Amino acid sequence: GEDVEQSLFLSVREGDSSVINCTYTDSSSTYLYWYKQEPGAGLQLLTYIFSNMDMKQDQRLTVLLNKKDKHLSLRIADTQTGDSAIYFCAERRRLMDSNYQLIWGAGTKLIIKP
């Protein structure tokens, strides 16, 4: 299919690690993104990874890419209440006219338990 798939909800305890998973469909996608949407706000780019990388780390965020399985994950270490948000995965897909389009997952709502 054409969908980028994510679980709709993830609940973790404050201080634990959160792992948000995503599967995409186009093996030729060169970039994969994670965006964050806080309540009442637009989307904010968190990080992206190029398809020739397996891992990218940025402070508390770690992105893992399994290109063979077309699986992307976002790990948030030491999850804080401020991490409560919806996290969107997106793949950059090439269109027939050589332009690119971002294909989005439905978003995973991260719920932090005290």
Next chain:
Amino acid sequence: EAGVTQSPTHLIKTRGQQATLRCSPISGHTSVYWYQQALGLGLQFLLWYDEGEERNRGNFPPRFSGRQFPNYSSELNVNALELEDSALYLCASGRRRTRLELRPETQYFGPGTRLLVL
């Protein structure tokens, strides 16, 4: 640098009416993307404009239309509103990248217009 702005922030309409939503991209950005985010659903791609032209369109009926002005701002028009059009409409802007630029284009999002159809 000012971010992407959208107006109005909220809009209430009744079935059958028309809604017009506006977006101003970040200065220097030529691309504007429109998305619909219905309650509990992800982002559904609506339209992409670049350099004043419609570049791509999502799987929405023709009553969803828009345009991009010479200053790269954009309007989204929704005609014959239906109840299920109630959603958050997000606009994003981006800079058209050349093939030689290695970093990916990034879409910068506005805060959205929340449309309620009664």
